[in-house]
Amino acid sequence: MKTSTSIPALVLGLVASAAAHGGVLSYDIGGTTYKGFVPYNSPTGQSTIQREWDSYNPIQDPTLSTMACNANGAVGALTATVAAGSKITAYWNAPWPHTIGPMVVWMAKCAGSCLTYQPTGNVWFKIDQAGLESGTLASGLWGSGQMVNQNSTWTSTIPKTLAPGNYLIRHETIALHTSNAPQWYPECAQLVVTGSGTGVPGASYLAAIPGVYSMSNPEVNINVYSSANADVTTYTIPGPAVWTG
Template sequence: MFISATFAALAIALSQMSQVSAHGGVLSYNIAGTTYQGFKAYNTPTGQSSIQREWDTYNPITDPTSGSLSCNSNGASLGSGQLSATVAAGSSITAYWNTWPHSIGPVMVYMASCGGSCTSANTASLNWFKIDQKGLISGDLPTGQWAQGELIADGSSWTTSIPSSLAPGEYFIRHELLAIHTSNQPQFYPECAQLKVTGSGTAQPSGSYLVKLPGAYKMSDPGVGIDVYSMPGVTNYTIPGPAVWTGN
């Protein structure tokens, strides 16, 4: 009985390790030179403090209309443990994933104004705008160089900058990988962190730059429900979601 229980526990542990190695999420951030640890998935939120919202699994979101799409599952505030990083507009932010295994797909970075406190905000109700994106860099869809391949080559990290003209306030920053290495089955990996943006900027996006998450994507989008392996020789890819807002 003891041996059986031991093997059962080992099997569970190996299963979790397999999930972690196959998928993943953002583990930490470097914001204007300061390192912030992310939420520790597979652990209770009790006692954790992070600028990141809670996310509970390394597994992907496969439904582009999922209620968890804004900030992963379950995206909850950490309450008294919820922190926000103070950062000047124009500063760079680097997100560090676990050792990322998927090289096919785009990288996208969004922000959303909380209109007050981000800690009490419902992320699915916010208006999100995209500040960075990169998709197919060169070559064709099944064999070309993708942004996620670039992320892997850069130590599973991605660096972007907050638009320098962005008005100060509390914001979310949302990093998202859309892995499309599985035919017709998108895999979304979104992670959110809270920021307090400072500076003298006055700009705010409006109109078509703003989207809801969920709401911005659907399976019929050309860059979402896609089979890259059936498209050899095709050298263009449409990144889903709105255009990038540069602050101008």
């Protein structure tokens, strides 16, 4: 017997699915608002500083090339100019649904123009991160919970001594609410950093994405609800230390 599903039911299902996930929708950079790429829409006609990402779904395999700037990661048409030492606020879809897991903000210097650059190898460095801020793994305050408490926004500062040039900025949250099945939500935007700084992160601060995360890492392949983790109040965010300049 043939069965059918009504169009309203299908639409509601898609909306519910999308609402469970998401990403960075726009930015405030030096007081100017920049819209992000609009997923589920054709890239034709979209002029944005953000690299293309096509769905609200997370990445769950840390070895995929899309870990760098999400799928499909095609370059944006624009860049935003920002002075070193300035603040950048990323606006996630609100309310962000996942409150267990860290927030991490990375940058990578583009070799030439960011409009053509592909970030491969050890080029990424952290400028900001927040993991388990207080309480236990399962019920404490995480960076992602802080983001939600800030109306689903996250503000970071470009290191004041960072040498001027073309850079990618990569905002990421790692949702750990599903046992042993982390969810990555990364987005990249294209910047021109100005200033008189000369700071360049050393090799110990650099990491490859994909590469920095592995399912063999106990901080990645983690069940925050397990009895062994019931009283744990510390969490080490994978990857190098934050470079402050």
